[in-house]
Amino acid sequence: MTVWDRPEPRNAPVPLDREQIIAAAIALADEGGLEAVSLRKVAARLNAGPMRLYGYISTKDELFDLMVDEVHAEILPAEQPGDWREALRVLAHRTRQAALRHVWLADLLGGRPTLGPNGMAVTEAKLAALDGLADIDTTLRAAETVSSYLIGAIRREIANLRAERATGLSKREWQRASGPHLTKMLATGRFPTLTKVVHHSRETNAEESFATGLDWVLDAVAAKLTPPSA
Template sequence: MAGRAAVPEVIWARPERTGRGPKPAFTRADIAAAAVRLADAQGLDGVSMRHVAAELGCGTMSLYNYVPRKEDLYELMVDAVGGEHELWEPSGDWRADMRRVAYQTRAAMHRHPWLPRLMSPVYGFSPNALRYLEHCMACMDPFDAPYGTKLELLGMLNGCVTTYVSTELSTTERARSLPWSEEQENAVRIAYLGSQVASGAYPRLAAAFMEDAGPIDMEAVFDRMLDRVLDGFEPRSEGSGNQ
């Protein structure tokens, strides 16, 4: 016999706990905090309803009275981390404020390396996410553009930061798994790359590497990325066309 079709719902529209019985033993904040602790310690793959229940000291089935689906648990986790954002009084310099937002987002992702995997518009309208969005829109009040453009800017900025941090984290994670030092690994790869470039088969790459042979400053690259995203939204003067 076919099961009843699932009905879509939003976790925030549900009461804290369904069913009858005594006063709930846990809040959503308790559950989210337990899941975040697990993810920080073991990675996102270490988060399951069973493991969160064990962390809280309750039965797995009883946890479903609070959180009906694992996707809801993920949404609670993203919202909990969203609450870590500092919401300051806008400075009046929208570019400076949006850079500050980007740096906060990057820092949160480094504190919680599993977070980039859960970044999704689906989780973008939780209580803390809405407060964050309203704050960002207030920071952009001096930016003379339609609200839709401001939301597009924020989405693009967050997307770039998420991609950037994902690369940073994957590089760090890989280095930790190596049976030798990161310096040894880099030395071998640089030597191989040098031999290939010196072959003459890649003249443009050779020119690029000769132009800037020093170590990559990841902070400076991050700054330039932010500038280029924000530059793309700066109002153009009349007659500038699409240049």
């Protein structure tokens, strides 16, 4: 039985519910990452005994599942665009924005499908956007391809944010500090293509890079979408 199927305790001496538990867990994770979340710490946040929480949640993994599902409610747009590319583009950008608000989300994206109501609604929106454009297997592969790009791009951006926080150096400051070493290495002549990229590529910000990569993935998906024969 999943955590969503298990009923909450009734007639508790002090009012408590999963909604409060999830909100407290998300607040802890937003402040200190997933390592800051435990049933004991959540209970302390709610001024409740740790054993009280076990009536609502059995394990920390269940708690993480509930947290991810709660954030998925932020991802689903109020209205679904009619164009499949725009629908997937909106979902992708809203997922990135949610991950930037809740940095810990990047660690929990991917893997087994989420079975919470909000997560399933987001999955439904992705598949519905592609429905009828190809056979069901192609539709599924298309959705998986977009999701794989999305997860990888988000994790890379979050890793850079974490590096900035850990070192205290912005991207520009890190580039300046690393400049002498990079210049020395490029001067060896061992990295001609990398040298060309460093000296001649146009610098982009994270949002522009994400949007460009997403458009390229959607272009590739479009080339594979052939309506199923009647």
